[in-house]
Amino acid sequence: MAKATRRRIMQRRTVLQGLACVPTGLAVSSLAQAADHAAAPPQPETARPADVTTTPPRQWGPGAPPGYTPDPDVIVIDRSFRDLLFGAATLHRVWDQGTWLEGPAWSAEGRYLLLSDTVTSRQYRYLWETGEVTVFRPESYHSNGNTFDYQGRQISCEHFLRRVIRWEHDGSVRVLADRYEGHALNSPNDVIAHPDGSIWFTDPGYGDGFTEGHADEPGGEANPDGHIRWRIGEELIGELGGVKRQADHTFRIDPSGRIECVLTQEQLPNPNGLCFSPDHSRLYVISSGKQPGGYGHEGDQAVHVYDVHKDNTLSNPRLFTNMHFQGVQMGPDGMKADIFGNLWCGASGPLGLCGVFVFNPEGQLIGRIRLPHGVSNLTFGGPKRNWLFMCAGESLYRLQVNTQGAGAA
Template identity: 75%
Template sequence: MVTSVSNRLVRRKVLKGLSGLSAGLVLPQAGLFKTASAADADTASKAFLPDVTTHPPRQWGPDAPPSYAPDPDVVVIDRSFRDLVSGNATIHRVWDKGVWIEGPAWSAEGRYLLFSDTVTSRQYRYLWETGDVTVFRPEAYHCNGTTFDYVGRQISCEHFLRRVVRWEHDGAVHVVADHFEGKPLNSPNDVIAHPDGSIWFTDPGYGDSIAEGHADAAGGEANPDGRIRWRIGEELIGAVGGMHKQPDHTFRVDPSGRIDVVLTQEQLPNPNGLCFSPDFSRLYVISTGRQSGPGGHDGDMSVHVFDLHKQELPLSNPRLLTNMRFEGVQMIPDGLKADIYGNLWCGVSGPLGLCGVFVFNPDGHLIGRIRLPHGVSNLTFGGPKRDWLFMCAGESLYRLQVNTQGAGPA
């Protein structure tokens, strides 16, 4: 069981070269291994940092040797996790040409996986039949979270234009939300669809930045002294207009287009990933770490759960599912998805060897882990049977076949 919250880590600044590479670092030498001194370790960490968690260092990519089975980086903590993973399935890196990739979503009709690079502002498509990755939208306005609704339409969060959009079957784009109470949104982050036609999304300020969208106009929380020249670098910045960060809420847009606050900033600061339970009786929302800018405020880096009643707001019975502390370290949760049994698969950042994916049962008990060489921003289930877990981790896309299926549309 993960215990109570303490340390504060900054989101996404996780550690390809994290400390911990000290006297216990293992270095390859002439086919053997030795324990390095602290000085050797410091030199080695600058010259060679293994991007793996297993020993000997694991190789990735198309030229990598065959992986061991069962995969040593699929870690069983509770016996119940064995039922969710296949003993002969191994983790594969299928693409590594991004900067920070996000928002994976599976198109059942198209048999492809969409994902975005929030930094380069492109959206990509992974083709199931061939495994090829192609550019889907060469300009995606720093798109982040994406999903498909129950009639197969793509819904995406665009950091740069600070809006949520839906792509109709005829190719037209419909703006789901870009303002609330006459004020612009911040940078919609993650989005999910409900069978009743409503769209739910989180709106923190992580995309109010030069790298993943655009900063606030002078005087905004992400640009209080106006030093950031927020108008340069994007040809559409004039059309966007001056914007200041607003309170970060979690929203619901009903089929008529009415937008309601589901959770205020006071109820859950810095909302990030969110998902429903398979029966739609629960809503899970992640509160992540400190936002950018000197005025940025803190979340608690935990996963929260609320009871959801059909056609009824507000949510009820708020409670903590897990505070994401593991082995004395405060992990950083980001995106999450539920499987058909109600287990939660959560992308996490943190120290090398701990980051990857944490899997919780519906009671919040940690039952398994998937270790990756980078923190996972978001994940989803895909493939024709929805039994492949796709994981966005830094610049790379990984996949693992599992013995369960994703709940709801991907």
């Protein structure tokens, strides 16, 4: 018998033996389906974006197996970044019940991490001793950025009421800023404290919409045609903040309460995250992308730096980094400096690229932290300020590092 004939008989016998183990109806059905599949044209596969950044797939959250060390998602680009890392540390997702988390700030007195959910209008706190995340304020007026001043008082930016407030030690609330030159603010976004008692914040228009605040009245930049029912939600709180978007500004609130503009819209459109260098001689500000009612004054999605003088004026504007990486324009949001002057910047972008970008004081990219979601904002916390906390979408991540955060929070 020819070899080819024997091979066909053996293949047929193998198929029949396999069918003998299957109920008759199922076998016939399977054969029919196979025939139909063979006759039908091949269907294109549905694109499925990856949900991990490492191979083998990484598991996140409680109960996940221990990560590898050194962590494959903590990427050393320059040797100097290795000195900022604790080699035995791995990335952890510590909570994933938010919607869009922002404004992480460490309370040294309370030993907790404060964070905002800008969409659900709540503030949460991560308790250091237990790792538990609890509701801190069930109504935060769509707060975004938070910080603690050098007296330990909480300062928050409220999108819905379009103002910056401070919680005093006796539990009362003081409005630090809600107007400038007779005009209501837009939606204060990020805020930082200075040792001289001043408060610096950015005021773009990201809260000029019903997702994270309330829209403008008809005719405003974020509601030019009046189609948005801008007063819906007013009954939940009893009052609205400003009702029409103004120009973008970066502001300073003097300890006396006087509000002054340090950067105009023309000097830096769409200001977002900001932070000082450790010695407060530099101010870093992010110019973000287009937002509701932008009408052409779109930012360049880059980090800019300015010299800060004793009279609080800024000079020598220059580009710190354009946030281009591997041919992609990343979207920076919030940032913090460490005690050595390195800048840790959260960014959105394609999976595998998004996460945290770390630059040395000269603007050189020295390291990255990959996460499965873009990072809106971050801060250093823990009793020694050597834990990096990162807000990424609905989740909070942490990583122990070998440096400390600069500044009060």
